[in-house]
Amino acid sequence: xLENTIxxxxxxxxxxxxxxxxxxxxxxxxxxxxxGATPLxxxxxxTLIASxxxxxxxxxxxxxxxxxxxxxxxxxxxFSTFKAKPLINIHDIAVLPRYRGLGLSHKLLASxxxxxxxxxxxxxxxxVLHGNEVAKASYAKFGFSGYELDPTLGRAEFWEKNL
Numbered sequence: 702x703l704e705n706t707i708x709x710x711x712x713x714x715x716x717x718x719x720x721x722x723x724x725x726x727x728x729x730x731x732x733x734x735x736x737g738a739t740p741l742x743x744x745x746x747x748t749l750i751a752s753x754x755x756x757x758x759x760x761x762x763x764x765x766x767x768x769x770x771x772x773x774x775x776x777x778x779x780f781s782t783f784k785a786k787p788l789i790n791i792h793d794i795a796v797l798p799r800y801r802g803l804g805l806s807h808k809l810l811a812s813x814x815x816x817x818x819x820x821x822x823x824x825x826x827x828x829v830l831h832g833n834e835v836a837k838a839s840y841a842k843f844g845f846s847g848y849e850l851d852p853t854l855g856r857a858e859f860w861e862k863n864l
Contacts, residue, residue, distance in 0.1 A: 705766050705803060709812045712761035720750050722763055726773035730795035735833055762812050764796075764805050771800040774809040778820065786823035789813060794827070806836075810843050828859040 712719045724746055730736040741749075753759050758779075764772035775793040780786070791813060796805045810825075817825055827845065829836050847856040 706768070707771075707803070707805065707808060708765045708768075709808060710763050710765070711816075712763050714750055714754050714761075719763060722770040723761055723773065724749065726763070726770055726795065726797070727775070727793065729797055730773065730793060733795065733798075735830060735836070736793075736795065760816070762809055762816075764809055766800050766803065766805070770797075771803075772796040772805040772809055774813055776813055776816070778822075779826075781823050784823040787820055788822050788824045788826060789817045789820070791825060791827035806839055807843055810840075 710719070712723055714720065714723075724741070727749070728741045728746070731739060731741050753761075759775070759777050761776070762774040763770060764774075773793065773795055774791060777790045777792050779788045779790050781788045791810075794806060794809060796803075813825060825845070827840065829840060849856045
C-alpha cells in the first residue's frame with residue numbers, strides 16, 4: 702500500500718490556486734453540519750480573498766494530500782493583555798470527509814503551533830461545539846483544554862452577538 706503525500710502550505714492569497722482551494726475547502730466546511738450546514742453566500746465567496754488580503758493578521762494553512770486540497774485551518778493573530786504577547790486563534794479547522802482519519806487536523810495544528818512559536822505567541826485558542834466530541838477529543842489529545850480563571854466561577858464560554 703502506498704503512503705499518501707501530505708503537504709501543508711501557508712496560503713499565498715495572491716496565488717489563484719490557493720484562492721480557489723481556500724474557497725472550496727471553506728465552503729465544504731460551511732456545508733458540513735459542524736460548520737452550520739449552509740453554503741457560503743455568493744457575496745462571501747466573491748469578497749473573502751480581498752477582505753483577507755486587507756487583514757494581514759488573518760492567515761490560512763492549506764493541507765494537500767497527493768496534491769489535492771484536503772483540509773484547511775484559518776487563523777487570526779490576536780493579543781493577550783494578561784501576557785502582553787500575541788496569540789493565535791484558530792477560527793476554522795476542517796478536513797474534507799474523504800481525508801478524515803489521516804491525522805490531518807493534528808498536522809495542521811502542529812503547523813499552527815510552529816507559526817505561533819515563530820511569531821512569539823503565548824498561546825493558541827480555538828472554539829469547539831459542545832457536542833462535537835470527536836473534535837474535542839482530538840484537541841485534548843493535542844494539548845488543548847477548556848480554561849477557567851477561578852474554579853468557583855467555572856469554565857470560560859465563547860459567546861457571540863451577530864451584527
